[in-house]
Amino acid sequence: VYLVVVLTMFVRTDAVVPAPASTPEENLAARDTTEPARPRWERWAQQRTLPVALTLIAVPVLVAVVVILALPTPTSTDTAVTVTADSCAHEWNSAHSGTQSIDVANKSSHAGEINLDDASGGVVGEIETLGPGTTATLTATLGSGTYSFVCLMPGGTTRSAAVTVTGHDVANVLAVKPVTIADLTGPNNAYQAYAAQTLTTLAGDVAALRSAVASGDLAGAQKDWLTAQLDWERVGASYDSFGDKGQAVDGLPDGLPGGVNDPGFTGLHRVEYGLYHGQGPSQLLPVIDQLTTDIGVVRQNLTTDDEAGDPTNLPIRVHEILEDAQRDHLSGIDDLGSHTAYAATSADTQITRVVLAEVAPLVQARDPGLVATITRGLNTLDAALNTTRTPNGWQPSDTVTLAQRQQVNAALGAVLQSLSDEPGLLEVPPSS
Known part of the structure; x- marks a missing residue:
């Protein structure tokens, strides 16, 4: 849109209309009228048409490239796990410290609640309701410790393998211990x-x-x-x-x-x-x-x-x-x-x-x-x-x-x- 507007204005030229014949008196009056000087940049642009045109094209492109590179890159989920009628996140075998997103796909025929628990039973991530045949993203912040998925389904509760996370400790890891x-x-x-x-x-x-x-x-x-x-x-x-x-x-x-x-x-x-x-x-x-x-x-x-x-x-x-x-x-x-x-x-x-x-x-x-x-x-x-x-x-x-x-x-x-x-x-x- 920028290029269409700017280049159209740049290449547009005003039609030159021949001036009518003038009388001596009109010529004298014209000589008495002084045309104001055009700005320096306008005179410079008229003398250097090609550099100005390239600048108008290149500058916004360069600015766009810089902005795109500066923006954070959208991150995909760290991993993906599935829930079935008799298993819970069997793909869960590794994790890292920090905040991460995990796609959870329910391949069973029932809705259920999916939790990611730490070793004490505290819930660090939760999908309240995951319908059959649907996928949702569970986001959790993990520190050093052991974590496993718990799938609370109508047919019973199943649990994934426990995965140990090592590395630097992460602040503000909230594990909500379920009440009874x-x-x-x-x-x-x-x-x-x-x-x-x-x-x-x-x-x-x-x-x-x-x-x-x-x-x-x-x-x-x-x-x-x-x-x-x-x-x-x-x-x-x-x-x-x-x-x-x-x-x-x-x-x-x-x-x-x-x-x-x-x-x-x-x-x-x-x-x-x-x-x-x-x-x-x-x-x-x-x-x-x-x-x-x-x-x-x-x-x-x-x-x-x-x-x-x-x-x-x-x-x-x-x-x-x-x-x-x-x-x-x-x-x-x-x-x-x-x-x-x-x-x-x-x-x-x-x-x-x-x-x-x-x-x-x-x-x-x-x-x-x-x-x-x-x-x-x-x-x-x-x-x-x-x-x-x-x-x-x-x-x-x-x-x-x-x-x-x-x-x-x-x-x-x-x-x-x-x-x-x-x-x-x-x-x-x-x-x-």
């Missing part, structure tokens, strides 16, 4: 004990809510409802983690044929809708009584529920509580009249700190700086949320200023980014 169900059982038991205590508090606050509704105290009932709702947030339910039992306590009318008037719409948000849409004791007391029963069901099944009772779900919960707040509270999806999104998000921040503390030793052992980073992010989020409070309580979400909303959204997005690293660190391999 036993590692997570203690933290999950501690969380369940906390959740059981919070559910007991919730049951008492719902009883106070019932009394306020029965006496016709609307302002008191709205205040007691918020207290109960925040209790539930602090239980740590996220993404339907208590299943249908949790939905009965805190579900929304989405998908119900009758919407907010559907008999299947129960729980705290059903009470919220009634309190902020003029419904009285005769309509709300049966709903609150059902809510009391449903809270009891959650308490009774807390340790045996498939989601809440499974220790492997605890690391996911650490991240999903605030992700749930972003999806439901700050978007307004679950606002049925109270406009209490920022109060609910603050409660979610509190329970996030609780569950993070339960798994903090496991996280610290695998990524020493992550807990501190998440904690700073939670502090920033709390500070942003507190700007939406007044001496009289939380501001309604529809009166919060744009600047306040932006601060909260930015802080929440930042801490969610940090929290997203935690579940992968505490993932239990399928073989565990």
Whole structure:
């Protein structure tokens, strides 16, 4: 493109038009007009046409060659290995220290997880899911030590030969040691004990809510409802983690044929809708009584529920509580009249700190700086949320200023980014 444009301009010549005959007076005027001198380079170029043309062609070519040579050469993968139904990376027989890329081809008929482990069992490289008949690149930084591939497939776990890497030590070699169900059982038991205590508090606050509704105290009932709702947030339910039992306590009318008037719409948000849409004791007391029963069901099944009772779900919960707040509270999806999104998000921040503390030793052992980073992010989020409070309580979400909303959204997005690293660190391999 450069050559076409420049050479076209270079070889273009203006047509020479003969000047008309002039009168003596015009000749005199012409002699009085002095033509300005052309620049020296232009006169030089006119006298040396060939060197100028060659320069215009050669210089950009030379510059392009220099740039191409200076650019880093794309590197291919260091080696390639395959996974089959009964073998794992049988080609793995040599490696070098430093960062390298390895193509892994899955020639089996099942998807699986492929890890590159060090001698201690720490994972230095991972392909989370490798589908059948596909190839993906695993990138890892290796220091001096012994490494082997581990293929976690539906038919069982297979392992490659161990390869010893020698040479200079490499800094920042991160080996993430997989956790086991036993590692997570203690933290999950501690969380369940906390959740059981919070559910007991919730049951008492719902009883106070019932009394306020029965006496016709609307302002008191709205205040007691918020207290109960925040209790539930602090239980740590996220993404339907208590299943249908949790939905009965805190579900929304989405998908119900009758919407907010559907008999299947129960729980705290059903009470919220009634309190902020003029419904009285005769309509709300049966709903609150059902809510009391449903809270009891959650308490009774807390340790045996498939989601809440499974220790492997605890690391996911650490991240999903605030992700749930972003999806439901700050978007307004679950606002049925109270406009209490920022109060609910603050409660979610509190329970996030609780569950993070339960798994903090496991996280610290695998990524020493992550807990501190998440904690700073939670502090920033709390500070942003507190700007939406007044001496009289939380501001309604529809009166919060744009600047306040932006601060909260930015802080929440930042801490969610940090929290997203935690579940992968505490993932239990399928073989565990």
